[in-house]
Amino acid sequence: MSNKIETLSSEQIEQFQRDGYVVARGLFSGEETAHIRDHFMDIHAAGPVEGYFNPLPLEQTDGDILKHYPRIMHPHRWDEDSMNYMLDARLESCLRDLFGEDVLAAQSMLYFKPPGARGQALHQDNFYLRVSPGTCMAAWLALDDADQENGGMFIVPGSHVTGVQCPHPADLTKSFTIDEVDVPEGMQPVPCDLKAGDVLFFNGSVIHGSYPNTSQHRFRRAFICHYVGESTIGMSHWYYPLHTFAGEPISREDNPGGGPCGTEQLELLQNSFKAQTEKLEAQKQQPALAR
Numbered sequence: 001m002s003n004k005i006e007t008l009s010s011e012q013i014e015q016f017q018r019d020g021y022v023v024a025r026g027l028f029s030g031e032e033t034a035h036i037r038d039h040f041m042d043i044h045a046a047g048p049v050e051g052y053f054n055p056l057p058l059e060q061t062d063g064d065i066l067k068h069y070p071r072i073m074h075p076h077r078w079d080e081d082s083m084n085y086m087l088d089a090r091l092e093s094c095l096r097d098l099f100g101e102d103v104l105a106a107q108s109m110l111y112f113k114p115p116g117a118r119g120q121a122l123h124q125d126n127f128y129l130r131v132s133p134g135t136c137m138a139a140w141l142a143l144d145d146a147d148q149e150n151g152g153m154f155i156v157p158g159s160h161v162t163g164v165q166c167p168h169p170a171d172l173t174k175s176f177t178i179d180e181v182d183v184p185e186g187m188q189p190v191p192c193d194l195k196a197g198d199v200l201f202f203n204g205s206v207i208h209g210s211y212p213n214t215s216q217h218r219f220r221r222a223f224i225c226h227y228v229g230e231s232t233i234g235m236s237h238w239y240y241p242l243h244t245f246a247g248e249p250i251s252r253e254d255n256p257g258g259g260p261c262g263t264e265q266l267e268l269l270q271n272s273f274k275a276q277t278e279k280l281e282a283q284k285q286q287p288a289l290a291r
């Protein structure tokens with residue numbers, strides 16, 4: 001990885017403050033993204049990692065390609081290369097510009113999103129991370145070109161100022177996650193097309209998500225990390241330990257419970273997930289002509 005220090009322009013920082021997101025074009029080279037892609041395809045080929053990655057053999061997926069290519073959770077906890085990608089100096093430099101302070105890494109994930117995969121319904125990351133004061137920030141590194149055909153990202157500009165909303169159940173035929181938030185009146189989701197190597201930085205309270213990958217042959221892989229400012233006092237303990245960019249593990253206070261929406265909200269989402277899953281399973285059992 002290159003150690004060249006990148007910084008964002010004042011226009012980019014202003015755009016981030018106004019819209020809740022900004023793209024750093026070509027932050028990683030084509031060679032680097034190809035290398036990172038190959039690395040995660042090798043991890044997929046090597047099979048399950050208990051608690052973090054459980055790909056099923058194709059014959060057990062029941063038509064859901066995401067069961068064969070689920071997202072990888074927290075690879076930095078057991079894979080040194082992922083830790084290095086998450087703590088890349090170029091990401092640190094841009095994140096420091098956007099946070100205006102030193103930064104701690106909280107989470108890494110890898111999305112394969114192969115052709116036919118569902119998307120992730122509109123949501124706000126700080127609903128899960130529960131960072132206070134303030135919010136978290138994502139760095140979304142495109143490992144393939146990502147656009148509307150293969151399930152690229154959508155962002156609702158300016159929605160970070162509306163605060164965290166309580167979600168309602170998502171449509172599980174389009175989303176692999178169970179919750180969705182409404183777009184605030186007068187706002188619109190806009191597509192955010194990226195080239196491999198671009199990094200989309202977004203505020204943890206901005207509404208964002210993605211739709212299914214409708215392409216025939218194009219994966220939409222992304223390495224996604226979440227970060228918090230050094231001054232964070234509390235957040236959900238599921239993300240501990242945090243890491244400094246020198247690689248030191250560090251924790252803050254726990255912000256427990258169901259967050260601002262309460263635990264009833266989580267129960268509602270889980271019940272809807274169960275009901276929708278049972279309905280989809282029942283539909284699959286019916287003969288094709290009866291559908």
Ligand SMILES: O=C(O)CCC(=O)C(=O)O
Pocket residue numbers: 111119120125138153208209210222224
């Ligand atoms: O990559 C996607 O499709 C969605 C990712 C996302 O929303 C997130 O990381 O919070």
